[in-house]
Amino acid sequence: MKEIERNCELDPEAKPGLESLPVDVLDWAAALKSVGGDRAILREMVAIFLKECPRWLAEVRQAVARENGNLLRRVAHTIKGASVQFGAHGASTAALRLETMGQDGVFAGAQEACACLESELQRLEPAFAQFAGQQSG
Amino acid sequence: MPIVLVVDDSRVDRLLVGKLLEKEGSLDWVITYAENGEAALALMEDVVPHVVVTDLIMPGMDGLEFVGAVRVAYPHVPVILITGQGSETLAIDALERGAASYVPKGEMADKLLDTVKQVLAVARADRSYQRLSECIVQNRLTLRLDNDPALIASVVDHIQQLLARMSFCDATERVHLGVALEEALLNALCHGNLALTAEQARLVRSELSQGQSSRLVLERQVQPPYRDRKIHVDAVIGQEEARFVIRDEGAGCARSAVPERGDPRTLERRAGRGLVLLRNFMDEVTFNDAGNEVTLVKKRRRAAVVRV
Numbered sequence: 001m002k003e004i005e006r007n008c009e010l011d012p013e014a015k016p017g018l019e020s021l022p023v024d025v026l027d028w029a030a031a032l033k034s035v036g037g038d039r040a041i042l043r044e045m046v047a048i049f050l051k052e053c054p055r056w057l058a059e060v061r062q063a064v065a066r067e068n069g070n071l072l073r074r075v076a077h078t079i080k081g082a083s084v085q086f087g088a089h090g091a092s093t094a095a096l097r098l099e100t101m102g103q104d105g106v107f108a109g110a111q112e113a114c115a116c117l118e119s120e121l122q123r124l125e126p127a128f129a130q131f132a133g134q135q136s137g
Numbered sequence: 138m139p140i141v142l143v144v145d146d147s148r149v150d151r152l153l154v155g156k157l158l159e160k161e162g163s164l165d166w167v168i169t170y171a172e173n174g175e176a177a178l179a180l181m182e183d184v185v186p187h188v189v190v191t192d193l194i195m196p197g198m199d200g201l202e203f204v205g206a207v208r209v210a211y212p213h214v215p216v217i218l219i220t221g222q223g224s225e226t227l228a229i230d231a232l233e234r235g236a237a238s239y240v241p242k243g244e245m246a247d248k249l250l251d252t253v254k255q256v257l258a259v260a261r262a263d264r265s266y267q268r269l270s271e272c273i274v275q276n277r278l279t280l281r282l283d284n285d286p287a288l289i290a291s292v293v294d295h296i297q298q299l300l301a302r303m304s305f306c307d308a309t310e311r312v313h314l315g316v317a318l319e320e321a322l323l324n325a326l327c328h329g330n331l332a333l334t335a336e337q338a339r340l341v342r343s344e345l346s347q348g349q350s351s352r353l354v355l356e357r358q359v360q361p362p363y364r365d366r367k368i369h370v371d372a373v374i375g376q377e378e379a380r381f382v383i384r385d386e387g388a389g390c391a392r393s394a395v396p397e398r399g400d401p402r403t404l405e406r407r408a409g410r411g412l413v414l415l416r417n418f419m420d421e422v423t424f425n426d427a428g429n430e431v432t433l434v435k436k437r438r439r440a441a442v443v444r445v
Contacts, residue, residue, distance in 0.1 A: 033246060034243070034246055035157070037246075038156070041152070041153065041156040041157075045153060048148045052147075052148055073194070074194055077194045077221065077224075078147040081147060081150055081242055084222075084243060085149065085153065
């Protein structure tokens with residue numbers, strides 16, 4: 001915890017801290033905690049998350065269009081798991097809703113839930129991009 | 138150098154698990170990755186890891202099936218589950234199927250490393266013990282038992298564990314041996330020491346099989362001369378055979394003819410079922426002249442020896 005706190009502190013000599021990043025869509029402290037306070041890991045996870053997002057969304061859309069409950073459950077579970085690591089509660093809640101629909105095989109409202117997830121993931125992108133920029137700058 | 142196999146369809150989670158383990162530089166891990174159960178099993182055919190860390194919800198073979206497959210093919214490789222919200226029920230099933238431990242997805246940074254180290258340490262100790270057990274040339278157990286049916290189950294369980302540790306036989310033969318020993322011990326208790334009639338013995342066994350205590354047994358446990366009688370067990374498990382001598386202190390009886398092994402007609406006879414089981418599950422069954430001691434022998438079949 002001490003290490004996390006140390007990492008969260010703003011160091012004027014170093015790169016900008018996480019406090020300057022957008023916090024309305026995700027919880028940077030939680031994200032840092034989930035990687036044991038290691039910014040390098042967080043940076044790699046962000047990069048992979050951004051890379052995986054288009055494929056995840058395509059699979060969710062496909063699962064909803066074909067009413068494929070197993071696929072929907074699995075992909076939504078993956079998105080939920082990854083979002084939770086970043087404290088992205090909006091995205092993880094939207095993913096959980098789809099995961100439950102997939103598990104129950106109930107597709108009423110799935111299109112709307114899919115759009116909601118897409119919107120939540122889109123909201124994450126600027127925050128992630130800003131973080132990636134900071135860390136590489 | 139411990140080899141850890143991380144199985145997860147999510148690249149984000151694979152990276153996180155791998156990186157959290159890599160942070161512990163002192164252990165010099167080799168971390169390998171697979172994105173689903175099938176790919177993991179294929180990898181394990183080439184290199185058997187010391188521990189597997191797996192997600193539960195994956196495409197194709199799910200985590201539950203994967204745990205079952207590892208348990209069968211690699212019983213000495215512990216599996217740690219990564220559990221997320223929504224996979225709790227699966228996790229319980231997987232633990233019942235043999236997973237060694239679990240780490241909630243949200244607590245990986247705090248708990249993953251310690252859990253993997255703990256499981257590795259236990260598995261290492263188990264492997265050492267297994268190797269030591271394989272060096273045992275002979276195991277001898279001598280017991281003097283009171284007339285307590287609960288002890289019989291414990292004796293059978295203990296002997297089965299000894300057989301397993303010495304890799305004396307496979308799981309099926311171990312069950313057969315257990316059934317045969319239980320039959321012989323119950324016979325010594327009911328017909329020998331407690332001198333129950335065949336009908337009384339059937340009643341007692343029915344009660345015991347339902348987990349109930351038996352009034353007849355409880356009565357005779359405190360009545361002379363039954364209460365002072367013991368059951369004597371002498372078990373010698375060697376490299377070539379396991380030999381069990383079970384003797385009661387009853388009055389003895391005219392011994393029945395030992396039925397032929399594998400004779401299906403014997404299964405139709407209600408009386409002497411215990412004897413039929415003994416004969417079919419053991420290689421040798423002999424009684425002493427007094428009828429109060431039975432010797433059971435099981436030969437080791439080398440081809441059947443497996444590590445379980």
